[in-house]
Amino acid sequence: MSSNSIDPSQAKKQSLKTNQGNSIPVLGLGVWKSSPPECYQAVTDALALGYRHIDTAAIYGNEESVGKAVADSKIDRSELFITTKLWNADQGKEKAEVAFEKSLSKLNIDYVDLYLLHFPVSEKRNESWKVLERIYKSGRAKSIGVSNFMIPHLQELIQETGLVPAINQVEVHPFLNQKELRAYCDSQNILVEAYSPLAHGKRIEDPSISKIAEKYKKTNAQILIRWSIQSNMIVLPKSVKKARIDENGSVFDFSISDFDMEFLNSLDENYRTCWDPSDVV
Numbered sequence: 001m002s003s004n005s006i007d008p009s010q011a012k013k014q015s016l017k018t019n020q021g022n023s024i025p026v027l028g029l030g031v032w033k034s035s036p037p038e039c040y041q042a043v044t045d046a047l048a049l050g051y052r053h054i055d056t057a058a059i060y061g062n063e064e065s066v067g068k069a070v071a072d073s074k075i076d077r078s079e080l081f082i083t084t085k086l087w088n089a090d091q092g093k094e095k096a097e098v099a100f101e102k103s104l105s106k107l108n109i110d111y112v113d114l115y116l117l118h119f120p121v122s123e124k125r126n127e128s129w130k131v132l133e134r135i136y137k138s139g140r141a142k143s144i145g146v147s148n149f150m151i152p153h154l155q156e157l158i159q160e161t162g163l164v165p166a167i168n169q170v171e172v173h174p175f176l177n178q179k180e181l182r183a184y185c186d187s188q189n190i191l192v193e194a195y196s197p198l199a200h201g202k203r204i205e206d207p208s209i210s211k212i213a214e215k216y217k218k219t220n221a222q223i224l225i226r227w228s229i230q231s232n233m234i235v236l237p238k239s240v241k242k243a244r245i246d247e248n249g250s251v252f253d254f255s256i257s258d259f260d261m262e263f264l265n266s267l268d269e270n271y272r273t274c275w276d277p278s279d280v281v
């Protein structure tokens, strides 16, 4: 993707098309570990700054705050992209639909734009996926996908159910670049969402990132976020601070050169800050 094609006034609305037909803004606000009041304020600030995509989950305990901030913003629902996720304890054919309805009710909306299986729970994920398929067909989720799925989980899901996820949301940043998984997703037309794109805040100040940031006169966080976008991913930085939410969204007025992208691509060290689902059978 080239930043030359971006209209700066539309920057935060730049989107990618999913294999299920809807469009997803490439930049979304993450709200994991945002307390309900922080979450309300962060979503309010993000929407005022032009973000149109919010990533929450039932387990984050802040769906009600997302719903309230969205309602109070008075932004037309059709302009917004709201994602939530089915928590592990609610997987399975008995519980999944009830959990989905609970999320919709907390969010105070009629449909979500994306509903994800939060994790590839053993012996539950495929039957849960069939429940998500029913929800998708009913129109209450405009697209459905998965999170934390590795290649074998995806292969099994597609083989057993025949329905390819629109999205796989996984941890990705230059220190964990998930090259093989991303190539497999690409081959199946599954979009990748980069969670913890700032390595959960743990590697923002890394000297390798500072070197590139100085060159482009951008902040380290902006380089990490821009790397995700130029790697054709959707990116979900989290902050509860308005200035940082603004900073993290101001990534559409520059482009990292191929040479510097190659350098950033060389920083992979399999550094995980969150779940490692590789051993989940």
Ligand SMILES: NC(=O)c1ccc[n+]([C@@H]2O[C@H](COP(=O)([O-])OP(=O)(O)OC[C@H]3O[C@@H](n4cnc5c(N)ncnc54)[C@H](OP(=O)(O)O)[C@@H]3O)[C@@H](O)[C@H]2O)c1
Residues within 6 Å of the ligand: 029, 030, 031, 032, 033, 055, 056, 118, 147, 148, 169, 170, 194, 195, 196, 197, 198, 199, 200, 201, 202, 204, 221, 222, 236, 237, 238, 239, 240, 241, 244, 245, 247, 248, 274
């Ligand atoms: N599906 C999954 O299993 C899964 C797992 C993890 C994350 N996620 C999603 O991905 C989102 C992002 O991941 P994440 O929350 O782990 O971490 P992240 O976005 O990589 O990093 C967030 C951390 O960086 C800080 N930060 C944000 N912007 C900054 C900036 N410009 N300069 C310096 N520090 C900055 C934040 O602090 P402040 O808030 O204080 O600014 C916070 O401590 C989550 O919120 C969630 O929506 C999904």
